[in-house]
Amino acid sequence: MEILESNQLVQKKCKPCEGGVEPCSLSEANSQLAQLNGWQLTHDGQRIRKNWTVKNFMAGMKFFNQVAEIAEADGHHPDLHIEGYRNVWIEIWTHAIGGLSENDFILAAKIDEVPVELK
Template structure:
């Protein structure tokens, strides 16, 4: 996998993945994550995750709605988590290959470009 800037990632669409391709290596994933602020590896390097604290429950719902629109447009769907009414998290991985693909990093970059109403410190 080529390591891309966030601008390069947001400029392309996810490619359909029905399996049969090797997941991204941990080294490749770690290198790509240096370009994506706040995302981290989880599940032994097979997923990426990012967490936010939003202003309130409805801010979380609005963010998830925007994420859902982008995800559906690209045909690549994340796991969305809402805990404690304003703690939101997103996990990405390519289910068909049981690990990470370039699609996960593309969608992460697109999610990062979305507006979010974060809680003020």
């Protein structure tokens, strides 16, 4: 996997993945994460996650709706979580391969461009 800067990732579109490809290595994932702000590996390097504390519940829902539009346009869907009315987090991985692919980092970079009303 070629390591790209965040501004390069947002220019790309997620490619359909039906499986049959190897997930990126832990080394590749760490190198790509270094180009993104605040994302971290979870689940033994099989997923990436980012946390936010938003202003209030409606700010979290507004953020998630904007993320949903991006995810649907790219055909790559993250897990969205809200807890305690303003603690939000997003987890991303390529379900079809049970690990990380370039699509996950593309989506993360695009999510980072969504405005968020923080606490």
